[in-house]
Amino acid sequence: MGNHPGTYAKRFGLSVIWIAIIAVVSIFWMQQQEEGGEFGHVAFAAELEFEATDAGFRYGLPIDPSRIARYYKNLSTELGEFFIYMYKYKEGFYAGADIGGQFYELAKVGYGSNPELIDMEESMLFGIPSVRIRGYCAPSCPIADYITVEDGYPHIWLHVDASVQEYDLNQDGTKDLITTVGTPLETSVYMFMEGILMSASVNEALDSKSVSFFQDGRFIAYVPNSALTRTYTFHEGQLVTK
Secondary structure (H helix, E strand, O other), X not given: OOOOHHHHHHHHHHHHHHHHHHHHHHXXXXXXXXXXXXXXXXXXXXXXXXXXXXXXXXXXXXXXXXHEXXXXXXXXXXXXXXXXXXXXXXXXXXXXXXXXXXXXXXXEEEXXXXXXXXXXXXXXXXXXXXXXEEEEEEOOEEEEEEXXXXXXXXXXXXXXXXXXXXXXXXXXXXXXXXEEEOOOOEEEEEEEEOOEEEEEEHHHHHOOOOEEEOOOOOEEEEOOOOOOEEEEEEEOOEEEEO
């Protein structure tokens, strides 16, 4: 006797169900791979390509304090007295220093009429006693200057055109610099290596259109040609998935 037509229908229905289950599992597995998940124990790593970079070094310029129209913010440190001010006949906000009674202009750090957008704090970036000033050169144009004093002369030893964060990436007890700028976000890492300031693009290392950094040490990067993101941390010169 031949099989009843109903038997073929049942077998066909079971085959369709199994195909659907296999497809769902396959999609889930591929998503876990793309997201660097534990499923399948897939891991991703990318090498940062460091190269020497210009620090933007410049000395402060002695100025006559009678030219100053108004002081806004002041910061007293062991290095000296630092302040934000405006000139009588020049637009914009400037960073200045009083070192032993001599006044210096250090940098133009803001435009417009709101000095509250300028931040001034002490810093130990790369182990160098400094004053960090975060300002802006225009709307959506963050800048940062790191200032120290040597032999009685203040100078900017590092200038970057980006937002900055300080974090000890390689856990050696010294904070490194992470910069972010633009939309999509372009993120870079700065480190001192054998006495030379080096920088590397995180976007290029991860082939990602946008990378953000968080103060718990995470880099969040968009996966190429995808709306998915992947989380990385820094380990021995590489960015590895968590």
